[in-house]
Each structure stands twice: as structure tokens, then as C-alpha cells.
Amino acid sequence: MPVQIRPATADDRDDIRAVHLGAFPESEAHLVAKLAADLLSETSEPETISWVAECDGEVVGHMAVSPLTADIDRAWRGYILAPLGVVPAHQARGIGTKLVQNGIDVLSQRSIHALFVYGDPRYYGAFGFSAASAIGFLPPYELEQPIGWQARMLRPFVASERTFRLSCVAPLRDPAYW
Numbered sequence: 001m002p003v004q005i006r007p008a009t010a011d012d013r014d015d016i017r018a019v020h021l022g023a024f025p026e027s028e029a030h031l032v033a034k035l036a037a038d039l040l041s042e043t044s045e046p047e048t049i050s051w052v053a054e055c056d057g058e059v060v061g062h063m064a065v066s067p068l069t070a071d072i073d074r075a076w077r078g079y080i081l082a083p084l085g086v087v088p089a090h091q092a093r094g095i096g097t098k099l100v101q102n103g104i105d106v107l108s109q110r111s112i113h114a115l116f117v118y119g120d121p122r123y124y125g126a127f128g129f130s131a132a133s134a135i136g137f138l139p140p141y142e143l144e145q146p147i148g149w150q151a152r153m154l155r156p157f158v159a160s161e162r163t164f165r166l167s168c169v170a171p172l173r174d175p176a177y178w
């Protein structure tokens with residue numbers, strides 16, 4: 001069955017929550033489902049964007065991106081990818097890949113310099129994310145697993161400083177996510 005990626009709407013809230021409650025281990029699932037639902041209502045500028053993957057009319061995957069700002073350079077424009085989930089019955093069929101690639105494509109067309117992620121390097125490395133690209137960009141909170149902090153450069157940026165402290169949208173301002 002072909003998979004379609006489309007922007008999420010408020011009507012998708014319950015389906016999106018269900019995706020993450022099914023995809024993540026029980027210890028994290030409620031936190032991630034809450035984040036996904038909160039990001040759906042976020043009215044940041046630039047915009048927070050959520051997409052769903054639909055298969056035969058059923059929502060089987062979800063991904064959101066939200067803006068990051070750098071404390072000392074307002075010209076810099078970044079985003080963070082979180083969360084990403086695909087329901088177990090539909091995993092390993094390329095749906096996660098489609099969601100990530102679509103997000104990279106959309107942000108690349110919007111003059112965004114870098115997309116960050118805090119996740120498994122074995123998964124995200126295939127999309128061009130690396131820890132090396134994230135050096136100098138300090139996450140908003142201390143990380144429990146620093147090895148997961150990665151960035152995918154989308155366009156060149158000549159930095160005015162060597163170190164930037166990043167700020168995130170309100171739904172991500174909880175140390176439990178980091």
C-alpha cells in the first residue's frame with residue numbers, strides 16, 4: 001500500500017498520540033506522545049511543522065520539526081527534529097526514511113541553516129546527520145546521552161562566534177526530553 005506524507009492538522013491529534021504510544025517503549029511513550037500533541041498546538045514563528053504518514057487512510061507515522069534560535073546570532077536559522085515515530089506493524093518499510101527526507105527537503109527550501117536531532121546516530125547518520133556538525137551548538141539543556149546530539153547542515157553559515165547556546169520552543173523546554 002503506498003504511503004503518503006501530508007502536513008498534520010489538529011484533527012490528527014489522537015492518531016499522532018497513538019503512533020507514539022505504540023512506537024516508543026512504555027517508559028518514554030507518554031512523554032513523547034505529550035510532546036507530539038503539544039507541538040501540534042505550538043504557534044512559533046518560524047512555524048513548528050508536523051507531518052503524518054498515511055497508509056490506506058490510516059495514520060501510521062508522525063514527525064515534527066520546531067525552530068531553534070541561537071543566542072548571539074539572529075541571522076542563524078535552525079530547527080530540531082522531534083519526535084519521529086512509526087507504528088511497529090509498519091516499521092522497516094521506509095516510512096521513517098520518507099518522513100525524515102521530506103522534512104529535510106521542506107526545510108532546505110526555507111533558508112534554514114541546520115536541522116538538529118537528539119537520537120540514535122546509527123539511524124540518523126544515513127541522512128547526513130553527524131555529531132561533528134553539531135559541535136559549537138550547545139543544546140538548551142544538559143544531555144543525558146551527548147552522543148545523540150547531531151546536526152545536518154542545510155546551507156552554509158559563516159559564524160560570528162564559535163559557540164552558540166540554542167533555545168527551543170516551549171513544549172521542548174523540559175529537561176526530561178534531553
Ligand SMILES: CC(C)(COP(=O)(O)OP(=O)(O)OC[C@H]1O[C@@H](n2cnc3c(N)ncnc32)[C@H](O)[C@@H]1OP(=O)(O)O)[C@@H](O)C(=O)NCCC(=O)NCCS
Pocket residue numbers: 023024084085086087090091092093094095096097098118119120122123
Ligand atoms: C526509528 C523509526 C522511526 C524508523 O522508522 P522506520 O519506518 O522503521 O524506518 P525505515 O524503514 O525508514 O528504516 C530505515 C533504516 O533504518 C534502520 N533502522 C530502523 N530503526 C533503527 C534504529 N533504531 N537504529 C538503527 N537503525 C534503524 C532500518 O533497519 C532501515 O535500514 P535499511 O534501510 O538498511 O534496511 C521507527 O523504528 C520507530 O518509530 N522506532 C521507535 C521510536 C524511535 O526510536 N524513534 C526515533 C527516536 S530518535
